[in-house]
Amino acid sequence: MLRHLWSRMQRSLSSRLIISHVAVTIMVLAIALGISNITFRNYLVGSQVKNLATQGQTLARVMQRYFAGTLYRPDAVYLIHLVQGSLNDRVYVVDNIGEIIMETGNSRLPAAPWSRSILSRVLVKGQEFQGVLEGAGKAPEATAGIPVIVNGQVAGGIFLEAPLSTSNQTATSLTGLLLVGEAIAIVMAGFLAYGFSKRLTRPLVSLRQSVSRMGIEEQEQTHAEVEGPQEVRDLAQEFNRMSDRIHMQMMQLRKESDVRDTLLAHVAHDLRTPLTSIRGFLEAIRDHMVDGPGRDRAVEVAWEETLRLKRLVDRLLAATRIQSGAGKKNPVHVMTWIETTLERVTPLIKETGHSLVWKQRDDAVILAIEDYLVEALINVIDNAAKWGRAGTPITIDSVLGEEGRTIAISVKDQGPGISQDVLPHIFERFVTGDKARKGSSGLGLSIVHEVMEQHQGYVTAKNDPEGGAVITMTLPVFDVSA
Numbered sequence: 264m265l266r267h268l269w270s271r272m273q274r275s276l277s278s279r280l281i282i283s284h285v286a287v288t289i290m291v292l293a294i295a296l297g298i299s300n301i302t303f304r305n306y307l308v309g310s311q312v313k314n315l316a317t318q319g320q321t322l323a324r325v326m327q328r329y330f331a332g333t334l335y336r337p338d339a340v341y342l343i344h345l346v347q348g349s350l351n352d353r354v355y356v357v358d359n360i361g362e363i364i365m366e367t368g369n370s371r372l373p374a375a376p377w378s379r380s381i382l383s384r385v386l387v388k389g390q391e392f393q394g395v396l397e398g399a400g401k402a403p404e405a406t407a408g409i410p411v412i413v414n415g416q417v418a419g420g421i422f423l424e425a426p427l428s429t430s431n432q433t434a435t436s437l438t439g440l441l442l443v444g445e446a447i448a449i450v451m452a453g454f455l456a457y458g459f460s461k462r463l464t465r466p467l468v469s470l471r472q473s474v475s476r477m478g479i480e481e482q483e484q485t486h487a488e489v490e491g492p493q494e495v496r497d498l499a500q501e502f503n504r505m506s507d508r509i510h511m512q513m514m515q516l517r518k519e520s521d522v523r524d525t526l527l528a529h530v531a532h533d534l535r536t537p538l539t540s541i542r543g544f545l546e547a548i549r550d551h552m553v554d555g556p557g558r559d560r561a562v563e564v565a566w567e568e569t570l571r572l573k574r575l576v577d578r579l580l581a582a583t584r585i586q587s588g589a590g591k592k593n594p595v596h597v598m599t600w601i602e603t604t605l606e607r608v609t610p611l612i613k614e615t616g617h618s619l620v621w622k623q624r625d626d627a628v629i630l631a632i633e634d635y636l637v638e639a640l641i642n643v644i645d646n647a648a649k650w651g652r653a654g655t656p657i658t659i660d661s662v663l664g665e666e667g668r669t670i671a672i673s674v675k676d677q678g679p680g681i682s683q684d685v686l687p688h689i690f691e692r693f694v695t696g697d698k699a700r701k702g703s704s705g706l707g708l709s710i711v712h713e714v715m716e717q718h719q720g721y722v723t724a725k726n727d728p729e730g731g732a733v734i735t736m737t738l739p740v741f742d743v744s745a
Contacts, residue, residue: 284456285449292445300438307430311405312393315423319391319409321346322421326356326411330418336365343367352425359386359417377408377422385410385420395427403427466495473502485510537568592718594741595633597661597670598626603633604640605659612644616653619644625663627670630741631718639714642707643674643734650732651676664737669720673735680726689724711736 325342328334334342343354347368356365361382376396384390385408392408409421469488485506489499544561547553553561605619612619647657655677662671681689690712708724711734715722720738727733 278460281453281456281460284459285453288449288452288456292448296438296441296445299441300434303434303437304430307433308395308405308427311425311427311430312395312407315352315405315407315425316391316393316409318346318352319407319421319423322354322356322423323409323411326419326421327413329356330411330413340365340367352423355422355424356419357386357422358419361386364419381408382420384408385422386417389417396424405430466490466499473506537571540568541565592630592632594628594743595631595636596626596628597672598623600629600631600633600636601640601659601661601672604637604644607637608641608644612648612657615648617648617651618656620656620658622658622660625661625670627661627663627667627740628743629670629718629738631738635714635717639711639736640672640674642711643736646707646734647674647676647678647732650678652678663740667740669737669739671735671737673733675727675731675733677731680730681724681732686724686726690722708734 322343325334325346326339329336329339339356343356343365344367347354353368354366355363357363361377381392385392389410389412391410392406394406395403396406397403405425405427407423409423410417411419411421466488469490473485473488486503489496489503544565548558548561601621605621609619644657644659651657657677658673658675660673660675662673663669664671690708708722711722715736715738718738720736722734722736724732724734
């Protein structure tokens with residue numbers, strides 16, 4: 264169970280932050296504790312050694328009278344005990360050759376071996392010595408050596424020894440107090456780390472919740488709160504931008520799915536009607552139900568229905584090809600584009616009883632895929648032929664815009680115009696003015712709209728006050744000199 268709990272804590276960012284904060288606190292306080300312990304001990308030992316040296320200097324002034332012969336031994340011993348007081352130290356009085364002539368103080372304190380260099384420094388050079396030496400029991404002792412100067416000559420010396428147990432005990436007590444304080448500090452650091460980690464991870468938790476909601480709440484766009492540290496705020500902003508892109512793509516996919524379903528439904532409907540007619544007439548011919556003029560009429564109707572199927576399939580293939588955007592753009596003259604289109608569409612227009620009127624007003628060069636432009640203009644003229652009254656002209660015109668940056672190609676018919684409820688949706692797929700009218704798939708003007716968008720242009724539709732509808736394609740003029 265403990266292993267499971269530890270594994271769970273390791274997976275949690277909040278727990279990791281708490282553990283890392285507490286671990287850093289423990290390491291810092293442990294280092295501080297070690298440094299403090301060494302500092303306390305060095306300070307207390309140094310203070311003890313200085314106190315011994317000060318006491319030794321006082322005793323040296325007393326023993327000056329002894330070595331000068333003005334103070335008797337009992338009086339000297341008495342004064343040493345008086346200066347020494349109740350201190351737990353040991354005092355040696357030696358002559359100038361290192362012989363001990365007096366010894367007072369703690370008799371249980373093991374004597375520290377005085378080296379020849381220390382004796383020479385005090386008794387020969389007349390210099391003080393302060394330090395720590397190991398006693399006979401290998402226990403370190405604070406020591407001090409003070410020369411006794413009489414008439415400018417070293418007459419002897421005062422050597423003092425004191426155990427370091429008091430300093431060590433004091434340092435240990437102070438270290439213990441610091442350890443207790445640091446334990447309290449670690450606990451407080453744990454609580455503070457918990458609070459800080461919860462505050463730091465709250466934006467991440469909110470972001471995780473936003474991510475978990477993505478894809479579930481399909482109708483709503485998921486956004487995360489932009490809060491917390493700058494790094495988390497940047498992450499939340501990037502997530503929101505990604506969410507916006509995904510939402511737009513989802514909406515586009517949903518729209519394309521709806522269009523695809525509608526396309527299949529319309530294609531199925533438009534294919535079923537002529538196929539049913541063709542099948543019915545062919546069955547009548549096969550079963551010899553019609554003969555003579557009736558048979559010829561059945562063949563003619565079947566032929567017309569096959570042409571209708573071909574036009575529908577051609578429109579679907581053209582829409583698919585144009586939507587893919589495949590092809591290379593080249594400079595194209597508007598006059599050449601219109602002329603090529605009229606050559607292809609004139610035979611069909613004559614069948615409908617219309618005439619084409621080309622004003623040939625303005626010309627310009629545009630950067631385009633000529634086949635796509637021809638297909639678009641054919642669709643506009645075909646639409647005008649369907650809705651224009653038989654025998655009326657279809658007018659094509661081209662007019663340069665202001666400063667010659669654009670050129671508009673318009674096609675006007677003499678039909679009833681476009682109804683106001685259809686006009687805003689005229690360039691959408693499968694939108695027709697009259698659903699009962701044969702030969703209208705609702706793809707022609709949507710293809711025109713797609714071609715214009717691919718060429719950075721646009722197409723508009725309006726009703727002429729004098730009658731009929733006007734479809735206008737506007738394209739940017741290509742700067743040949745650039």
